[in-house]
Amino acid sequence: MESLQHGPRQRRADRSRIPPPYPQDQGTDLGVKSWGPEQWKIGGGTVWGWLSYDPVLKLVYYGTSNPGPWNAEQRPGDNKWTAGVFARDVSTGQARWYYHSTPHDLFDHDDINETILVDWPGPNGQRIPAMLRPSRNGYFYVQDRRNGRILSADAYSFINAYKGVDLKTGRLIPAPEKEPKEGRVVRNICPGPPGAKDWNPSAFSPVTGLIYIPHLNICMDMGAKNANYIPGTPFVGADVKMYAGPGGNRGVFTAWDPVARRKVFEIKEDLPLWSPALATAGGLVFYGTMDGWFKAIDARSGKLLWQFKTGSGIIGQPISYRAPTGDSTSPCRRASAAGPERSSRPISTNAIRPPRSASSTQ
Template sequence: MQPSKSHIAKNIAVVLALFACASASCSRPIQSNAEVREVRLPSGLSGSNEPDDGQWLMPAKNYSSNRFSSLDQITVDNARDLKVAWTFSTGINRGHEAAPLVVNNTMYIVTPYPNILYALDLTKPGAPMKWKYEPKPSSAAQGVACCDVVNRGAAFYDGKIFYNTLDDHTVAVDAQSGKEVWNTQVGDINQGESMTMAPLVVKDKVLVGNSGGEFGVRGWLTALDASSGKIAWKAYSTGPDVDCLIGSNFKPFYEADQGKDLGVTTWPPDAWKIGGGGVWGWISYDPELNLIYYGTANPGPWNPDQRPGDNKWTCGIFARNPDNGEALWFYQWSPHDLHDYDGVNEQILIDLPIAGHTRKVLVRPERNGYVYVLDRTSGEVLSATPFAYITTSKGVDLKTGRLIYNPEKSASLGKVVREICPASPGAKDWQPSAFSPKTGLLYLPHNNLCQDAESVEANYIAGTPYVGMNVKMYAGPGGNRGVFSAWDPVAAKEVWSIKEDYPVWSGALVTTANVAFYGTMDGWFKAVNAVAGEPLWQFKCGSGIIGQPITYRGPDGKQYVAILSGVGGWSGAIVAGNLDPRDGGGALGFNNAMSDLPKNTVKGGMLYVFALP
């Protein structure tokens, strides 16, 4: 957080300070656990080494994106007593992927399309609605949302709530009054663009990007001035260096990413103009290095034969200076992507002891099935280890940084390729993991899916899908479609895992009291022991869970845990969109893997908040 000028923000700062004092005086010294190693968070990144104000200002909790809370009232011993404290119906029936925010004793919730923002008063019994803000996005925008009409949340900064609407507007809403402060159109549905990601606000800049890799968009990340909504800079993911804000300070670690205008020359002529590389995932920020990190999505179309070349800068990660957007380095997870392995997942910034040295790293559980540990100062890959069953590649060459594809699993026109693992949603899609500095472990909600696929010719018609791939997904080895696991990023190995029937499409949360939370697509919200992985508690919500759990301290000093239930998203489109399970190819082939979901859950957006009695 930057020092802010407004009175509201000052008031909030006072409240924060009070909370910080209270928590410092009340909390017990952290119990050291012989089995687990403490990991330091980088200085300047909020986490357990700094006072936790008990609020939740951005979906990933903090700039390091660790989703770790130092609230410690709910423990391994008492989690079994968790009860519903209150609920709130959002009135919307589509997939609820957002994280609620808690600021200044108010909770803020963004719904899927039509993107209503609710403010709930936590100081009153039952948390009544303070106000709601309705941006009324164009209903036509639903036709360019590839994978249900989701929204992944809002961000608080300087007295305002910022978020994106499905029809490509970024809005700023006064957190007190619910009045719109500004509303800037940043994309165009007629070009296939939509917006689903949660902004990150860094140094007075609201960072937002587009979705639409299935519609032949040209991906970008843009920075809007937090007070005016004016565009400060825009960095494309494809095209000439000047459009990608690649200049003399661009120093990618690997040779494959060095050269002029690779965003043009690694494509057939003009294909970069409709080449995808959307920015619909997560952004992290290191204040010390003054770098933001974010991933770029799949190239378009999915049919790889229509775009020979490495297709820069898709399926990779950029480090940029947030002040002017200039790129410092880039690394490509999946050059010339073959299977829709978008590179937009979360990156968790931590300092890890590696080979005897403390390294500034970012940890990225990637869609292609590897947990990457990158040096976040340079973009060097320190390790890349499979965390799921992989047939599409044989590893990552640490000399060149290049993913080694398995040629047997490459699509070619008219050929059906079987047993592609992971499937297109990847070993892990957008669903963000959590990292505990207390246990040193990453908590990974993920998928166990494979697919058969056949590439077909894709026609580009602006505003319509540009895919060219027939897909049929199914459960991976073992038959369970999802996994929630704990991963040690230093040893690069799994510590424990819990098999789930459906893909675990919810985010994760972990606390200093070693309790981890996640939800399942059939509606169970679960607490597990973060050290050993044994279940502690579960509650059946009204609809399947694909949201992001958060925890906060209420005005009464109690710790609460909140989660949105409401099935949907790509994996739950079969329920949210009333799809017909008899067509396994529906929803880009996800129907085939989820044909039983309509028997086990129904639609309906509802917030659940839990507390100890």
């Protein structure tokens, strides 16, 4: 199945203008030209993550996945329009803007992570419609969601694969010594292929103003090799060995202040965190670990208030809702990893306070 995230303009139902914010995204037929001949046809770049919708601007925002194969030597060029963010008009489908987070992706750093739509305090006191994106490549992007311009991009995790994001050109600066080459093994690349954070969405609390990011601390050794394209089989071309990054813990739960652009607190977890987060108005944040602990922490300090051992590892989204019994407690449900919901009744304790409006976007 061919993805529509690259290829000739005609496929993407474009009109003549896309006003991308940065020069490297401007041009015609970039979805073909930024690949080797015909490679865009087997180039990956699917959409398998989260979409957000702005009812005022009437734009839908989503990210695209990594190019294929992982072995980047087989696909020279920037490989548009993979590993970037699109904003499309919801009624016509026309792309309003596109930002390429990870050009010529080397490490399976797709960009399908969630986009959290917030009103951002501008420098002159105005409110800018912005989007917050803790991306796979380890940078926390704050972008103007009208045109995609980067307001800030800071590393929220340990990164040595990139040197930073050039705010003037908007381009990610790779570290050349970490570029995988066929026949050679490049060691200690951080973050690894699942990224600094994988698909599991973070949560924003308007009460504290913090983003709660459950994410990973995984680095890798990568040996690139020539991949054979066989339809129906994985088209990868890399031997990857993953291990814990600095500190030895594979997972970390970070509370990030997007305005101050810094980490407020973090909780180290032994196992990688693949569960999404839930922030409540009552000042609690919920998340789960891979060995089944469902935890509630204080939203301001990060102190562990309560935890419960479930039957399997947790990768499902915790949700909160008001039960129809009129009970003033806010039950919290979570789905554990192994399939359909096992528990049929809500879990509630006296420790959970009455609900206020939970404004996490999902």
